[in-house]
Amino acid sequence: MKMLISLNKKSLITLYFSFLRPCLVLAQANMSSGIVDADKYSVAYVTVPSVDVGKTIGHGLVKNKLAACVNVIPQVTSIYEWEGKINEDSEALLMIKTRTTQVDKLTEFVRTNHPYSVCEVISLPIKNGNPPYLKWIGDTVPEN
Template identity: 80%
Template sequence: MIILSRKSLITVYFTIIRPIFVVSQANMSSGSVDADKYSVAYVTVPNTEVGKTIGHGLVKNKLAACVNIIPQVISIYEWKNEINEDNEALLMIKTRTSQVDKLTEYVRSNHPYEVCEVISLPIKNGNPPYLKWIGENVPEN
């Protein structure tokens, strides 16, 4: 189980999440018609090699259109009554919301952690051609 520190959460918010919302608010003609049809999932992994293995499998199995690997994140969390600090990589995965459960099962089956992080957020707005591309690469079923 990964619990991010306040500083890590703030960093993720200002570097990844907030820019998405700022851009989408600035361009109201974006793909808001497809709100919640697509999601971004976040998965922490122990290193980029594990991230590449999981990422390739997700794309090959049509569970993700794209997996970005963000190297060198530091996770601070409590596990089994002990505070831990680990260097990890973060996967940012673009998919259909309808496929998040299958994506989660794939990650759980291929992840080395006893309890791995898989969290997702709906994409509320975005570049319509990019959202269409996600849909073309990740089928409904």
């Protein structure tokens, strides 16, 4: 009987270290890196002709609760083809953090307030990140 109890303890310890503990560690790692909220938040990129235009659009996005934060990155050189010609322009880049559910409204706001006839608005889901930062985005930008 003593040997059976000893064997059971040994089996339980083996089970813990080989299966349960790795699962708990993995779950904890996923929560600490924000993977739990994958695709709930997005980052959108918009090029603008100047920092001033970027600030105007950024203020409007934040004021209208379409973005939690807009970074205006100056001095971006864009090389692109437009109307059959290769162009090179100095622009600024907006890096916009928002909820994925708000990307369509954000895009419409940018299109309405942007000076280009065809403006760039592209978004990517945020797959993971700092959980308190992701929570702040969620607290700042309503779902609808």
